[in-house]
Amino acid sequence: MTMTSLSRRSLLKSGAAALAASALPLGAARAQDGITIGAIYVGPRDDFGWNQSHAAAMDILREVPGVSVVEEENVPETDAVAKSMESMINLDGANLILATSFGYYNPFVLDVAAKYPEVQLRHCAPLWNPDTDPKNAGSYFSYLNQAHYVNGVAAGLSSASGKLGFIAAKPVQTVLSNCNSFLLGARSVNPNATVQVIFTGSWSMPVREAEATNALIDADCDVISCHVDSPKVVIETAEARGVKSCGHNADQRALAPNGFITGAESKWSTTYKIYAEALMSGETVPNLIAGGYHNDMVMNTPFGAGATPEAITAAGAAIEALKGGKPIYVGPLKDNTGKLVIEGEMDNYAPELEKMNYLLDGVIGSTT
Amino acid sequence: MSLSSATSDLPARRKLRLDPRSAALIEASVIPLAALLASALIFSLFLTLLGKDPIRFFALVWTGGVASSFSFQNTLQRAAPLILTGLAFAVPARIGMTLLGAEGALVLGGLASALVAIPMVLAGWPVWLGLPIMALAAMAVGGVWMGIAGWLRHYRGVNETISSLLLTYIAVAIMNFLVEGVFRDPGSTNKASTMPLGPDWRIGDMPGTSVHWGLAAGVIIAVLLWVLMERTTFGFAARIAGGNLRAAQAQGLAVGKLAVASCAIAGACAGLAGFFEVTAVHGQANASLAAQYGFTGILVAFLARQNPLAVVPVALLFGALGASGGLIQRRMDMPDATMLVLQGIIFVTLLVSETLYGRLPFLSTEQAGDRT
Numbered sequence: 122m123t124m125t126s127l128s129r130r131s132l133l134k135s136g137a138a139a140l141a142a143s144a145l146p147l148g149a150a151r152a153q154d155g156i157t158i159g160a161i162y163v164g165p166r167d168d169f170g171w172n173q174s175h176a177a178a179m180d181i182l183r184e185v186p187g188v189s190v191v192e193e194e195n196v197p198e199t200d201a202v203a204k205s206m207e208s209m210i211n212l213d214g215a216n217l218i219l220a221t222s223f224g225y226y227n228p229f230v231l232d233v234a235a236k237y238p239e240v241q242l243r244h245c246a247p248l249w250n251p252d253t254d255p256k257n258a259g260s261y262f263s264y265l266n267q268a269h270y271v272n273g274v275a276a277g278l279s280s281a282s283g284k285l286g287f288i289a290a291k292p293v294q295t296v297l298s299n300c301n302s303f304l305l306g307a308r309s310v311n312p313n314a315t316v317q318v319i320f321t322g323s324w325s326m327p328v329r330e331a332e333a334t335n336a337l338i339d340a341d342c343d344v345i346s347c348h349v350d351s352p353k354v355v356i357e358t359a360e361a362r363g364v365k366s367c368g369h370n371a372d373q374r375a376l377a378p379n380g381f382i383t384g385a386e387s388k389w390s391t392t393y394k395i396y397a398e399a400l401m402s403g404e405t406v407p408n409l410i411a412g413g414y415h416n417d418m419v420m421n422t423p424f425g426a427g428a429t430p431e432a433i434t435a436a437g438a439a440i441e442a443l444k445g446g447k448p449i450y451v452g453p454l455k456d457n458t459g460k461l462v463i464e465g466e467m468d469n470y471a472p473e474l475e476k477m478n479y480l481l482d483g484v485i486g487s488t489t
Numbered sequence: 490m491s492l493s494s495a496t497s498d499l500p501a502r503r504k505l506r507l508d509p510r511s512a513a514l515i516e517a518s519v520i521p522l523a524a525l526l527a528s529a530l531i532f533s534l535f536l537t538l539l540g541k542d543p544i545r546f547f548a549l550v551w552t553g554g555v556a557s558s559f560s561f562q563n564t565l566q567r568a569a570p571l572i573l574t575g576l577a578f579a580v581p582a583r584i585g586m587t588l589l590g591a592e593g594a595l596v597l598g599g600l601a602s603a604l605v606a607i608p609m610v611l612a613g614w615p616v617w618l619g620l621p622i623m624a625l626a627a628m629a630v631g632g633v634w635m636g637i638a639g640w641l642r643h644y645r646g647v648n649e650t651i652s653s654l655l656l657t658y659i660a661v662a663i664m665n666f667l668v669e670g671v672f673r674d675p676g677s678t679n680k681a682s683t684m685p686l687g688p689d690w691r692i693g694d695m696p697g698t699s700v701h702w703g704l705a706a707g708v709i710i711a712v713l714l715w716v717l718m719e720r721t722t723f724g725f726a727a728r729i730a731g732g733n734l735r736a737a738q739a740q741g742l743a744v745g746k747l748a749v750a751s752c753a754i755a756g757a758c759a760g761l762a763g764f765f766e767v768t769a770v771h772g773q774a775n776a777s778l779a780a781q782y783g784f785t786g787i788l789v790a791f792l793a794r795q796n797p798l799a800v801v802p803v804a805l806l807f808g809a810l811g812a813s814g815g816l817i818q819r820r821m822d823m824p825d826a827t828m829l830v831l832q833g834i835i836f837v838t839l840l841v842s843e844t845l846y847g848r849l850p851f852l853s854t855e856q857a858g859d860r861t
């Protein structure tokens with residue numbers, strides 16, 4: 122299909138006579154010249170959250186010689202995203218498409234991958250099925266709960282009351298795991314720490330996020346963290362109320378010059394560089410990339426003014442421990458209804474953790 | 490509005506000899522086109538102030554929306570739902586009602602079609618039988634939903650603009666409640682959806698294209714509704730009621746039934762758009778059904794001056810803007826909101842251009858006479 126679009130453009134430029142001669146050399150030249158990588162975001166790329174985390178990685182990729190980057194923001198999870206992907210392939214000659222929103226995958230990434238077998242498509246969520254899905258599609262995702270664990274360590278040592286608050290979007294596995302890891306991080310340094318959680322029910326609902334932040338602060342929480350698409354409102358509300366905060370998804374330090382401690386960020390640039398290098402050297406682009414601290418796929422935001430010196434030291438040590446494979450979930454652990462949910466020691470990438478549907482003892486709140 | 494300009498027989502030197510029908514037609518074409526041109530100029534000024542090249546912008550709109558077979562099909566695909574939701578605003582507008590609820594009817598229509606499909610898919614019914622049932626369910630639910638707004642307006646005196654808009658929020662809430670609750674497919678972990686219908690139940694593209702059948706359905710229904718509004722007693726009665734409600738009542742027209750029926754037709758159009766979103770696009774119902782097509786349709790119908798036939802080309806124009814919006818972002822490094830700014834300018838310019846009807850010098854005897 123790249124060839125077809127090239128032919129079409131050459132046709133416009135140099136006329137039909139030149140077509141046969143120019144199409145092939147042009148195609149070959151493109152492969153040597155460099156590669157084009159397209160990224161599609163569901164919201165604005167400067168949202169201080171999920172989309173910005175990807176856009177920041179694309180900015181790093183932009184600096185890599187031989188890589189052209191094209192981006193589209195605010196693309197809804199409808200056939201609009203299929204058309205955006207096809208447009209990048211047909212009009213920009215994209216070799217790789219990064220579809221960064223959950224709902225892009227089925228059916229849109231799958232359809233486009235089947236239609237353009239020579240283009241690589243990678244989707245940011247653990248959805249690619251090697252048995253049934255196209256071989257030119259794939260998935261990448263990070264275990265962000267590891268960085269939330271570090272958040273918890275720093276928060277536990279930066280809080281006066283030991284009461285932490287967490288604004289959660291939906292009671293789904295990734296969110297629950299982040300919230301539970303935040304608690305375990307805090308409990309590793311302060312066994313009496315608690316995390317009070319409020320679910321907003323939506324990935325992005327700024328008004329309710331602000332209300333929830335205020336409610337948690339009114340309940341004496343003095344560090345607020347969250348898992349919503351864009352934590353901007355949460356961090357700003359906490360800062361305005363004079364309490365400390367831990368970030369999520371992107372760098373929010375600038376939003377809270379007084380109270381920001383650290384934040385949990387995915388380091389998508391690691392993955393994107395692997396893709397770019399594979400494409401440029403003509404190697405197979407990996408179908409599945411996943412990881413956490415051990416393979417440089419998550420990071421914590423540089424510490425802000427809210428972090429105490431003890432917190433900085435302990436968080437640094439926690440990061441080193443995670444890189445060495447120290448497990449976060451060490452049993453016996455009960456959920457907050459008293460049921461034993463984890464008996465022994467869990468590897469940080471254990472598949473059992475993917476089924477998490479509970480809040481641990483110490484988290485105040487309910488998934489229902 | 491257009492009558493005053495065209496029916497006068499006063500002699501004047503610069504007056505064109507036109508019968509009222511042609512004059513009205515010319516006026517209805519020239520004014521929106523001039524408004525479009527004016528918005529293009531205003532937008533060019535906006536781009537120039539931002540330091541961007543307007544010519545490059547419009548060239549990219551051409552490239553992204555029209556120039557190649559891919560781009561044009563991209564435009565067509567994006568226009569498909571807008572034709573149906575545009576009609577959903579245009580039809581009640583002829584009876585003088587401002588119905589903003591197409592989004593809600595679309596969402597509930599799509600949900601209904603996905604839900605009635607589940608037992609049929611599980612029972613292994615033939616697709617040729619199942620798809621029409623799904624379409625009818627979508628139209629029925631959408632029709633009833635908007636019919637509520639029409640009924641409230643006529644029989645309870647509730648403003649239909651407000652009620653239909655609020656019904657939209659209720660519709661989206663009902664959809665979310667059902668999709669995240671009883672009808673949630675257990676496999677849809679991070680994005681709640683109903684049971685996937687499977688590839689056999691996807692309605693697919695029109696032969697030789699990558700555009701789904703919703704486009705053909707939209708065009709056919711636009712023609713049918715034009716016939717209904719312009720060539721039947723129903724349409725005639727609706728236009729009378731839209732022009733002067735009291736007069737229509739005095740004539741003994743069933744104004745209440747007309748109002749409810751117009752709203753129900755509108756809801757059925759939007760519901761059908763929801764059906765195509767489910768069967769041609771998503772293969773299941775989920776929160777992505779609320780993709781603002783219902784609201785963009787208002788703009789489409791407005792630009793088409795509530796003429797069902799004109800809705801089609803206007804939807805294509807908006808489809809082209811949507812199709813090229815991504816290219817503008819990528820090539821000109823401009824934010825997504827750029828296209829919204831253009832749409833906003835078009836909308837305001839059109840509002841202003843409404844005041845020109847009956848005042849175009851070359852169609853108006855009095856003014857032409859004054860000038861000479």
